Amino acid sequence: MDPSQVTIPPLMDLTIDNITENVNLINSANPDARFKYVLERLVHHLHDFARETRLSTHEWMAGIQFLTKTGQICSDVRQEFILLSDILGLSLLVDSIDHPKPPNSTEGTVLGPFHTHDAHSLGHGELMSHDDNGDPLLVLCTVKDVNGKPVSGVKIDIWETDSSGHYDVQHAGRTEPDGRCIMTSDDKGDFWFKAIVPVPYPIPHDGPVGQLLKTLRRHPMRPAHMHFMFDKEGYDHLITALYLRGDPYETSDAVFGVKNSLIVELGKVDKATAEKYGVDEGIALLTHDFVLVTDEESKRLREENSRKALAKLGKKVKIVEGLPVPDVD
Ligand code: BEZ
Ligand code: FE
Numbered sequence: 001m002d003p004s005q006v007t008i009p010p011l012m013d014l015t016i017d018n019i020t021e022n023v024n025l026i027n028s029a030n031p032d033a034r035f036k037y038v039l040e041r042l043v044h045h046l047h048d049f050a051r052e053t054r055l056s057t058h059e060w061m062a063g064i065q066f067l068t069k070t071g072q073i074c075s076d077v078r079q080e081f082i083l084l085s086d087i088l089g090l091s092l093l094v095d096s097i098d099h100p101k102p103p104n105s106t107e108g109t110v111l112g113p114f115h116t117h118d119a120h121s122l123g124h125g126e127l128m129s130h131d132d133n134g135d136p137l138l139v140l141c142t143v144k145d146v147n148g149k150p151v152s153g154v155k156i157d158i159w160e161t162d163s164s165g166h167y168d169v170q171h172a173g174r175t176e177p178d179g180r181c182i183m184t185s186d187d188k189g190d191f192w193f194k195a196i197v198p199v200p201y202p203i204p205h206d207g208p209v210g211q212l213l214k215t216l217r218r219h220p221m222r223p224a225h226m227h228f229m230f231d232k233e234g235y236d237h238l239i240t241a242l243y244l245r246g247d248p249y250e251t252s253d254a255v256f257g258v259k260n261s262l263i264v265e266l267g268k269v270d271k272a273t274a275e276k277y278g279v280d281e282g283i284a285l286l287t288h289d290f291v292l293v294t295d296e297e298s299k300r301l302r303e304e305n306s307r308k309a310l311a312k313l314g315k316k317v318k319i320v321e322g323l324p325v326p327d328v329d
Helices: 019-029 033-053 057-072 080-087 090-098 208-215 271-277 295-312
Strands: 136-145 155-159 180-184 190-196 225-231 238-244 284-292 317-320 323-326
Touching: 019 033, 033 323, 057 080, 057 208, 080 090, 080 208, 090 295, 136 271, 155 190, 180 190, 225 284, 238 284, 295 317, 295 323
Parallel strands: 136 284
Antiparallel strands: 136 190, 155 180, 155 225, 225 238, 317 323
């Protein structure tokens, strides 16, 4: 409906049964069709949640207080709301919706709060973690498209914890980035570097999200992993991670990030490889072939999935700038 045509009835004497439609009516003057749709559905589901659970004032206030504490602990280096989204499975859900992947491509997973923008660019073969207590690891990777063609010039952000399970930003007095780097894939789509074997670690759990996990009788652990973020114009931005096979938390990640296709088995560096890459024979070896999807293919899949998902819910939609809005014409 044209927002200027909306007539607002007197907003008085609203009831459990008619408050939702009236709140949505007064919110409907915004001309941005997507914003209007998202807010309308948010109010609808929030109100239905309260009606269905018969939410008490006490519970509503407990929720407000929890969200207040969640906000109060946020800072430049701590994002408790994203952590909350992570442990409720929302982060993974949104990534799966917004970055659909065809079966033969690398799946995405949660970003987490520990990516930074100050990692140094390293040349191939350089060391990205200077933790002497970590087990040395040689990482040999390729980046290809879905047709198996190498993709060169991809900017790859990589980050992992130290051997104590902490990212560099979790150490007070951090002066330099460590355990993170930026690489660029070469003409053959290859990139390789030295790191340490990832270890399992707990997500920050000294705040409201940690308290919630405790209340839910859930542990805060993530299985051992290394993060990778791929960026090249024309390709869908890929945020992913590789997880080590056999980790005790492989099937109970606190933030639901593990996917079977992202689990890798570590090997051992043989003599020839050790000589070629200038590392000790016998250290751990991680090899992986990443497969990127073009922007075009990702957009096509996203739109197709949107139409299918909304048709299932009995909704007619049109796609505007890649996102569904109700089709009212
Ligand atoms: C991480 O893997 O760095 C992470 C992801 C979600 C929440 C906390 C940490
Ligand atoms: Fe992590």
